[in-house]
Amino acid sequence: MRKVADRTIIEQLKQQIEKLQGNQVHAAEQPSQIGLGIMENAFPGNVFAKGAIHELISNSAEEATCTSGFISVVLGKLMPNTGYCLWISTVPRRRIFPTALKGFGIDPERILFVDAGKTKDTLWAIEEALKCDALVAVVGEITELTFNDSRRLQLAVEKSHVTGFIHRFKPKTENAVACVSRWKVSPITSSLSDVPGVGFSRWDVQLLKVRNGKTGKWQVQWCPNGLEYIAPEQIIIQEIDERQIG
């Protein structure tokens, strides 16, 4: 009996802490899973954190592409039919090919690309965009993000409930920031049973940090049916002697 009481007290305290951290859930908004599968269990309440800032780090052009792919998949889940998203990048970095976005379940015309000039302007633009509650999500592509800047962004989304993705490409240090999570997405060898050729996109998705949740590591495949998890035994690091050409 004592233990049960303790547990409820701890639960209450946890909720209070969540509130203090600005993660309170809207009363009108019933939190429900957005359709990412078991990955969502890593978050508190087993629901992907909407209305928060997620940080993604990539260290090479290949990783950056997979990270963009992963962001696109989540965006596709967040704005299935309506809504707009702002994709803000520092000038020379934006490489998104709009035509390919459709393959990730988003209408490319619902994404507005902004090429802000310097890092300072980009951060300003991201903050302004995050304050606009008419948007569903904001993707920011930058290199460096200080703790103070990340705090500003977090404060902006606490009011507007816009979901933010900060994609950091080759940051100097992986410094601590006030985002709810930190992801790393990298490519892994695709596999097609029987037929030669390149298979569906496969990624190694690592959730390195998550506030009040459990970190995790998954191997997923993006195919026309949606996101599929690859069971560990299925991952065969193939030693291919002959090249497969299709």
Added chain:
Amino acid sequence: MSRRIAVIWFPHLVTDRLLRKQPELKTQPFVLVMTERGRRIVKAVSIIAQEKGIHVNMVLADCKSLLPELIVLDYDETEPKKLLTALAEWCIRYSPFVSIDLPDVLILDISGCTHLWGGEENYLEDIHKKFTAFGYTVRSAIADTIGTAWAVCHFGNNASIIDTGNEIKALSTLPAAALRLEPAIIDKLDKLGLKTIGSFMMMPSTALKRRFGQSVLKRIAQALGEEMEITDPVEPVTPFQERLPSLEPIRTAEGIEIAIKNLLQMLCERLQREMKGLRKCTLTCYRIDGVIVKTEIGTSKPSRNTLHLFKLFENKISQIEPDLGIELFVMDAPVVEELQSSQDALWTVSGKDESVIAELLDRLSGKTGVQAIHRYLPAEHYWPEHSFKEAISLSEKPSTEWRTDLPRPLHILPAPELIEVSVPIPDYPPLLFRYKGTIHNVKKADGPERIEQEWWLQQGLYRDYYCVEDEHGSRYWLFRSGDYDSGNVKWFMHGFFT
């Protein structure tokens, strides 16, 4: 008081305009031509060329044989209308009712206007003087009706004034063509020996109608004032402009803020009345030391929201230097567009969202520039760089579907980058390639997907695209440009797959 009409005819409207722009052509014969059914037809002739026997509707080849040194320029069909409208707007100083009659006539309703110039003679003289100074050849006439004035202007003495009641006398000696009849009827009249208007004007109307149709009767009645002729006057465009003179010179940011707010209020009220929204707005501040300070804002969607527009100006206030003080603020909206009044009802939530986003974009573009914001729509092209196009506005809908049947990389390089490859046999994907100093061993490959140049857009070599995966699982989009037969083969990296 009877109606008085002035008709101004520009016999060389287009060529006079060209001479105004290019005075060096003055001493040379030139023609303006347009292609009609495969032939180059002369549409306008300069005075010098006309003297050499070239006239409108001649074929260019004939003109060239007559006059080899003839200069040939292109004719723009819309030019006469644009020119006449501009001239008509200018002529509003002479009369509030100015209408245009294509291709080269202005009709002015001058009832009660001429006394300001001291009579009709002086009035016409002034018009002639002004237009001649501009370089236009003009002929004009004043009469009670458009028909008579037109006839006298084209076929009578220049600058003649026909008094009330003298129409029949003035018309009777003029040729039948002066009645603005169709060429077929004129030919018929000519064949019958009815060369002047006087020779058939008094014939019984039943006979005229039977032989030449209703139009002859109508034109005679119009010329004599028995039938009213209605014209469509040009409406002068009042610019969207508001002025705010200040009692004392304004020197503070607060003062400027108040001025902007007041001006926006006035401007937006008018926009609201006319169901319009502004796309561009300039604020001109006249300082007491004679310096003019200008700032400009632009919006991505037509807007008449005072608060939003003020926010856009707010960022610019710091750039306005009041110095000794500003005595006059002028706000212009040079670009306005139609904007239906919005309805803030439940079912237009998405529309409201859109306007909120548009306002956000305005704020962003105020800092980064409009060219920094892009929205893409599908375009029907296979060539990857052409497969999407920029949308002009937030509400523009895609006209075609996005294609998803072919593999396309999520990240694309701004320009393809040259790579070094090792290929076993032609038309095979590479065994390995070197990109930015790193060697990638190709383990899996798909392709080739050949994309040909769109010859109507650009020339060049086709591309054979391969989608390859290296030993680390990274997937790339490579292409070979050109074929091995030509010996001019290059490989490029174009994108990264997820």
